[in-house]
Amino acid sequence: MDALLILGGLLLIFAGAVWLVVLAFGTSLLWGVGVMLPPITLAYVVRHWHTARKAAGLSALGFIPLVVGLSLLANHDPDRVAAIFSLEWLNAGAQVEQPLLAELKGELDGRPFNPRVGRLINGVLTLREGDDLFARQEVNISLGSVASGALRVDVLPQDPAPIPEVEISWLGLDQELPEARRIRKGYTLHLDLLPVPPNKLAGDFHLVLPAHYQTTLSGRVELYTDELRYRGDQLDLSHDSADTLRYVIRDYLQRRFKTRAVEVESVSTVSFPAQEAAVAVKAKVDGAPAQFDLDLRKQDAGWAVELDDYAALPPPAPPVATTAPEKTKPSQPQGGVSRVDRRQRFSLARLLREPEKYERLLMRAQTKRGNVAQGRFIGIDREGNLSIEHFLKGAGQATYNLVPSDIVRLELLEP
Known part of the structure; x- marks a missing residue:
């Protein structure tokens, strides 16, 4: 309704302005040309009021639905009205967070709550309305340690x-x-979320707080699981976030040292928005600790390390096809124990160098967030991430794609 009122008001104002130009050309050629400039427009209306009064009245009439429509819009979505009057929409390069929660509606403290952005990072689910330092309305749910994959609460x-x-x-x-306000009991919560590649969870959300909080939320949600953003299948390197910088730095170090065994442990804080940043980086390269001072700049293609002219790493070698082994018993020493136990010299660096030696073996990985993924190792994808296949109790299976820099412990569970 508000959009129709705003559109109708603008159309009336435009129709009145066109009518006024036509009348001005009917008066004289000079008035017709001059009326297109606002000061002369006002002068023409005053000088030739008898001729121009109907066109001016039509334009003035258009302001009534325009003001009413803007008032209705400001009542339920003040952020959009503020963005319109701030002319942010004229800046084509501005970074805009795409809304994820179009199907989630409800109220918070008795007022309509229409969150635009959702996240589930470090075990905290956040639904937020407003882009300022302090959200206009916000819900945070501390879920604790959350494993990768589907989530049901x-x-x-x-x-x-x-x-x-x-x-x-x-x-x-x-x-x-x-x-x-913090609520520790007496509420209803239902979450049924499934992974949506590359970095989202989506599904049903239902929250009802005790009656005196006047807060209910119900519908479907989409939640980011990290601060990376994508355009289709491609990572958006222009997005301002610490995770984007960590990705760029890790890729730079991998190409600089010609190894995928790079773990970025910490990056100094950067205040966003920014066009350039000088950061101190602590990392491990092939297991050896190292420190770097890097200058990053935001270019047309996004964030990049300055003076980066290192070539891309070759893609990981595909597993070598082998013929079916002969059905003979492997030779074993006395006692029936295999002569080679790959667990003894197993490490993340060795796995990244020789992934084909560990395919289909059972392993367990623990991430910095405390999540644990256990299953069969099935290889390394194009991004250099570890793929672990986990069979569910029912029908089906789940695949964990783990960034090597996020893994704090990796165990091989069979020889």
């Missing part, structure tokens, strides 16, 4: 602790700091 009001903690916050019209 069900909480009922009578469930005892420990259960996830819910925090809601909102910013009043005359407030500079948001109000916040």
Whole structure:
């Protein structure tokens, strides 16, 4: 409704302006040309009011639905109105967070809540409305350690602790700091999320807080699982985030030292938005600790390390096809124990150098976030990530794609 009122108002204003130009040309050629300039337009309306009054009245009439439509829009989506009047839409290069939560609706503290962005990072699920430092409205749910893959959580009001903690916050019209409330019991929560490549979870979301909080949310959500952003299948290197910089730095070090065994441990903080950054980096290259001071700059293609002229690494060699082995017993020493136990010299660096030696073997990986992935190693993808296949209890299977720099412990579970 608000969009129709705004559009109708603009059409009336435009029709009145065109009519006024036609009338001005009917008066004289000079008035017709001059009326296209705002000061002369006003002068023509005053000088020839009897002729111009109907066209001016039509344009003035258009401001009524325009103002009403903008008021309705500001009532339920003030961020969009602020963006319109700030002329941010004129900046084609501006970084815009794409809305993910079009199917999720409800209320927070008794007011409509239409979150635009959702995240599930480091075990905290965040639904946020507003792009300022303090969100206009926000819901945070602390889920604790969350494993990779599908996620299902069900909480009922009578469930005892420990259960996830819910925090809601909102910013009043005359407030500079948001109000916040924490809820530790007595609420209903249902999450049923499935992975959506490359870095999202999507599925059903349902949250009902105790009645005096006047907060309910229901529908389908999409949640980012990290701070990387993609355009189709390609990573968007122009996105301002710490994860983007870590990806760029890791790729740079891999090509510089001609090895995929690079782990970026820490990168100094950068304040975004930014066009350039000088960062201190701590990393491990082939297992050896190292420190680097790098200058990064945002170019047309996105973030890149300055003076980076290193060639791309060749793609990982595909597994060599072998003929079926003869059905003979492998030679064993006395006692029946295999002579080669690959667990003894196993490491992440060795796996990255010789992935074909460990295909289809059972292994367990633990990430920095505390997540554990266990299954059969099936190879290394084009991004240099480890692929581990895990068979579910029912029908089907799940595949974990793990970034080597995120792995803190990797175990081979069979010889």
